[in-house]
Amino acid sequence: MEHIMGTITMLLATALATIALPSQILKNHRDKKVGITLWMTMLVLGVYTSRATYSLLIGSYYIMIPDIIGTISSSIILFQAAIRPQLAFIAYAEKRNWL
DSSP: OHHHHHHHHHHHHHHIIIIIHHHHHHHHHHHTSBOSOHHHHHHHHHHHHHHHHHHHHHTOHHHHHHHHHHHHHHHHHHHHHHHOTTTBTHHHHHHTTOO
């Protein structure tokens, strides 16, 4: 059961790191704004960073690889928000009537 759960975790983390986050990066670049919440981005970055660190500490390179990719991708999304602060997370703010 542990091996099955490890495989599922690795596959889901890999899909998030290689499909979902890169597609968000491309969408942000194309739209010239960051369309997801700051909290979501920070949470994803925190999860990937902590999982990558933990995987390194226990020597589980099987899960560490997608976590490193996810950490890099999440960092890029935060960087995109930092270079365009006036547009960062504007879609979320508009939905909340903050603007």
